[in-house]
Amino acid sequence: MSDVADIAAFQRHARPGLLLLWPGLFLVVFFLVPFGMMLATSFYHRIEGGFFEPAFELDNYARLLSPFFGKVLGFSLLISSLAAACTIAIGFPFTYFLTRLRRPAQVRWLVFILAVLSLSEVIIGFTWSSLLSRTAGLSNILVWVGLMESPQAWFPSFQAVLIGLVYIGLPYSVLVLYPALSRLDRQLPEASRMLGASPFQTFFRITVPIVRNALVTCFIMVFVFDLGSYLLPQVLGRPEHWTLSVQITDQALFQANIPFAAALAIFLMLVTIGLVILTVVVGRRRAGA
Amino acid sequence: MTGLHIDGVSKSYGEIHAVKNVTIDVPQGQFICLLGPSGCGKTTLLRMIAGLEEASAGRIVLDGEDLTRVPAHRRNFGMVFQSLALFPHLSVGENIAYSLTLRGVGRDERRRRAEELLELVRLPGVAARPISQLSGGQRQRVAIARALAFHPRLFLLDEPLSALDAKLREAMQVELRQLQQRLGISTIVVTHDQREAMTMADVVVIMKDGEVQQAAPPIEIYRRPANSFVADFIGLSNILAAEAAGFDAVTLGGRRFRVDALPAGTVSGSKLLVSVRPEDVHLLPEGEERENSLPAEVTFVRDLGASVEFTLRAGETELLATVSPREHPGFVVGDRVLAQLPAAACVVLAS
Numbered sequence: 001m002s003d004v005a006d007i008a009a010f011q012r013h014a015r016p017g018l019l020l021l022w023p024g025l026f027l028v029v030f031f032l033v034p035f036g037m038m039l040a041t042s043f044y045h046r047i048e049g050g051f052f053e054p055a056f057e058l059d060n061y062a063r064l065l066s067p068f069f070g071k072v073l074g075f076s077l078l079i080s081s082l083a084a085a086c087t088i089a090i091g092f093p094f095t096y097f098l099t100r101l102r103r104p105a106q107v108r109w110l111v112f113i114l115a116v117l118s119l120s121e122v123i124i125g126f127t128w129s130s131l132l133s134r135t136a137g138l139s140n141i142l143v144w145v146g147l148m149e150s151p152q153a154w155f156p157s158f159q160a161v162l163i164g165l166v167y168i169g170l171p172y173s174v175l176v177l178y179p180a181l182s183r184l185d186r187q188l189p190e191a192s193r194m195l196g197a198s199p200f201q202t203f204f205r206i207t208v209p210i211v212r213n214a215l216v217t218c219f220i221m222v223f224v225f226d227l228g229s230y231l232l233p234q235v236l237g238r239p240e241h242w243t244l245s246v247q248i249t250d251q252a253l254f255q256a257n258i259p260f261a262a263a264l265a266i267f268l269m270l271v272t273i274g275l276v277i278l279t280v281v282v283g284r285r286r287a288g289a
Numbered sequence: 290m291t292g293l294h295i296d297g298v299s300k301s302y303g304e305i306h307a308v309k310n311v312t313i314d315v316p317q318g319q320f321i322c323l324l325g326p327s328g329c330g331k332t333t334l335l336r337m338i339a340g341l342e343e344a345s346a347g348r349i350v351l352d353g354e355d356l357t358r359v360p361a362h363r364r365n366f367g368m369v370f371q372s373l374a375l376f377p378h379l380s381v382g383e384n385i386a387y388s389l390t391l392r393g394v395g396r397d398e399r400r401r402r403a404e405e406l407l408e409l410v411r412l413p414g415v416a417a418r419p420i421s422q423l424s425g426g427q428r429q430r431v432a433i434a435r436a437l438a439f440h441p442r443l444f445l446l447d448e449p450l451s452a453l454d455a456k457l458r459e460a461m462q463v464e465l466r467q468l469q470q471r472l473g474i475s476t477i478v479v480t481h482d483q484r485e486a487m488t489m490a491d492v493v494v495i496m497k498d499g500e501v502q503q504a505a506p507p508i509e510i511y512r513r514p515a516n517s518f519v520a521d522f523i524g525l526s527n528i529l530a531a532e533a534a535g536f537d538a539v540t541l542g543g544r545r546f547r548v549d550a551l552p553a554g555t556v557s558g559s560k561l562l563v564s565v566r567p568e569d570v571h572l573l574p575e576g577e578e579r580e581n582s583l584p585a586e587v588t589f590v591r592d593l594g595a596s597v598e599f600t601l602r603a604g605e606t607e608l609l610a611t612v613s614p615r616e617h618p619g620f621v622v623g624d625r626v627l628a629q630l631p632a633a634a635c636v637v638l639a640s
Contacts, residue, residue: 190341191374193361195388196439205387209378 042262052259060263069247069264073271076227076243079158083165084223088215090166091173096207098174099182110178113171121168125235128164129155132236160236165229169222176221180214216283220276227272244268291352292316293338293443293475298347300333300499307333309499310347315492317352318473320466322486325496326522331479332447334496338477339445340364351442367436369446373428375420381407381431382416388439406434409468426457433465437472444469444476450485462488483523487511495519511566517638520564527565527608531637533557539637542604546581548635560640569634570610572599572618575625582629583608587620601628 045055063069098109130136134153142148154160184207192202208215230245242250244264252261293315300308308330315321323331336342338349340361348357356364375384383390385406386399394402400416407413410430415423423431429449436444449465450458466489469476480486486493487507495502495510495518503515514520517528531539531546533555538547541563548563555561575584585608589600597617601608608628612618620626 185372185374187370187372187374188376190361191368191370191376192387193341194339194366194368194445195435196362196365196391197387198362201391205391206376210376212378 038262039266041259042266044259044262046257046259051256060260061267063260064263064267069244072242072244072247073268075241076245076268077271077275079161079165079233079241079243080223080226083162083169083226084219086162086166087169087173087222088219091170091218092177092215094170095174095177095181099178099184110174113174117171121229121231124168125164125232128160128167129235132160132163155236156238156241158237158241161233161241164232164236165226168229168232169225172225173218173222176218177211177214180211184210212283216279220279224272224276227268292319293477294348294350295334295338296348296350298334298337298344298349300330300337300342301345307499308337311496311499311501312347313494313501313504315475315477317475319475319491320469320489321475321477322490322493323477323479323496324483324486324493324522325481325502327481329496330499331481331496333499335445335447335477335479338443339366339368364443365439365441366443366445367439367441368444369432369436369449371448371451373432373452375428375432375435377420379420380416381418381420381423384420384431385416385435385438387435392439402438403434406438407431409437410434411464425452425454426461429453429461433468437474441474444474446476446478448479448481450480451482458482458485459488465489487523495522497522513636514564514638517562517564520562520636520638525567525609525611527567527570528638529563529565529606529608530640531561531563533559533561539563539635542583542606544583546630546635547632548637549632551637552639555637555639562638562640563630564636564638565630565634567598567609567611568596569631570608571629571631572610572612572620573627573629574618575627577627579627579629581632581635582627585626585628587622587624587626590620590622599626601626603628 040054041052042060043056043058044052045057045059046052098106101109131138132154134151137151137154139148139151139154143151188206188210189199189202192206193199197205227243228245229243230249233241233243233246234249245268248261248264248268251257251264293313295311295313295315298308298311299306311330311334313321323334325331333342337344340356340359344357348355350356376387379387382400382403385403386394389399389402403416404413407416407430410433412427412430412434415427415431420428420431429452432449436446446465450461453461462485469489478485478489490507492504493507493510494504497518503510503519505513505515510519510523514523514526520526520528529541531541533551534540534545535557536551537549538545539551539561540546546563551561573579573582583603585601585603587599588602588607591598591600592614594614596611597614599610599612599620601610610628618626
């Protein structure tokens with residue numbers, strides 16, 4: 001008896017501490033320390049034409065309050081949420097039908113999707129830029145088929161950035177939704193149909209609400225992922241389509257303004273965390289109601 | 290033309306024939322059990338009746354209306370699934386009223402009807418609870434209430450009681466039968482449990498390899514099995530090899546046994562099987578010669594309290610006899626006895 005009690009006590013007190021030590025160390029070394037450095041840098045003073053020196057000034061944050069960065073932030077949130085919504089609109093039905101395929105076919109699709117993940121953002125960006133170009137793009141096929149008069153350039157444009165972001169987010173959305181949808185009891189939609197619901201009604205009244213948590217998780221993940229994308233808007237968009245992440249890159253690499261880039265990054269992170277918390281809280285309230 | 294007519298229905302998946310040319314008539318208000326070992330096609334047949342599976346051939350007609358190509362959600366049948374398939378994101382009341390919500394019934398009416406149905410399945414006052422707070426038996430009742438909410442034309446149940454423990458299952462069988470009789474609704478239940486089928490059904494349909502072996506009231510299935518598969522599948526049965534001898538007798542173990550009837554078209558000398566239920570075998574002390582009897586030796590005695598089982602050996606054949614403790618003849622292992630098989634209890638089957 002006492003052995004059992006001892007083991008239980010050991011498990012209760014000692015194990016979590018020991019096990020958490022390792023990831024905890026990683027978190028401190030690779031996240032908290034760099035974050036602290038970045039936070040400090042965001043208050044530093046920039047030396048014009050040079051580097052920066054330690055200081056404590058709020059100038060970098062004050063600059064954020066300009067209408068220009070307000071617009072960039074607004075645009076970043078807009079295109080990221082729109083891209084995340086489009087990703088789910090394609091990824092959810094796709095994954096739903098994927099889980100209804102036979103096992104070997106499912107595995108083949110999942111391997112294909114994982115293979116797509118191995119493509120870098122650079123390759124994806126430049127591939128889409130040629131696919132949407134006038135000289136080598138998809139519009140040539142439409143001209144050849146006879147649907148268009150002459151080939152057109154579809155990039156750089158807002159739509160091109162959106163397409164790129166949706167393309168890059170899609171494999172992630174499938175991988176997040178796949179477990180939830182394959183766990184779904186197939187008799188649930190059948191029960192709904194027997195009770196008089198059309199396949200359409202069944203989808204929105206039964207399938208979607210049951211996997212709602214996975215959908216919210218998927219949306220947040222793709223949204224944050226798109227918000228952090230700094231290459232696609234540059235390759236596929238015009239300067240007015242540059243997101244906050246592009247501005248951070250621009251400030252850090254081309255304007256050599258590390259303190260301001262750090263302030264932008266901190267700001268973007270706070271906004272992102274705020275939105276994620278808001279989504280979870282709203283989601284929980286609706287689930288409770 | 291009232292009632293359900295399943296007319297030559299088949300289902301094949303490529304080369305595999307799950308259901309072969311099944312024809313069953315279900316008169317209005319009857320309780321039918323589809324019974325058979327797993328893989329016999331009973332669930333596939335039920336799913337075709339429900340409209341969840343499309344028939345490869347044949348017609349499904351209800352009250353004169355051909356429903357073969359009508360989609361499941363327009364058939365207006367109630368169905369209880371094996372997994373029960375209660376919607377986890379809805380409360381008990383919302384689950385039961387789901388079909389009413391779809392049909393645009395108002396909130397107050399939905400609430401009233403859900404309460405009424407919960408009364409019907411003897412589970413009042415749980416409408417507001419989430420499904421996760423119910424026990425297995427309670428979920429069972431909610432699934433039944435949900436299927437009955439919109440007055441279905443047909444009530445279908447796929448192994449509905451398999452998730453319950455033995456005692457609760459027996460109680461639910463009786464309750465389900467009483468509920469069905471009260472509502473007078475035509476009901477089809479799929480089960481692999483013959484006790485369940487015998488308890489509930491007006492007609493038991495025995496299936497094997499996608500084909501109907503026999504469709505008859507339970508007692509007839511038990512008393513007059515149509516073939517050796519049915520005799521063996523339903524209850525315990527002694528199946529003995531015999532040969533036809535004349536028009537009302539067989540030769541069994543070198544002795545002549547009188548029987549009520551031989552299968553049509555039997556000629557003298559053809560191989561037959563005789564099925565006798567263990568409780569129909571009478572045991573007598575050896576000595577006096579009787580009609581329809583076989584000398585045997587007791588090889589094992591099993592006193593189960595409610596009944597006593599004797600295992601007998603007569604030459605090459607083994608025989609089981611069951612008697613009630615009141616009639617315990619007091620034989621022990623090694624005793625020579627006379628096993629009498631009354632003519633009325635001998636069902637002769639084609640070999």
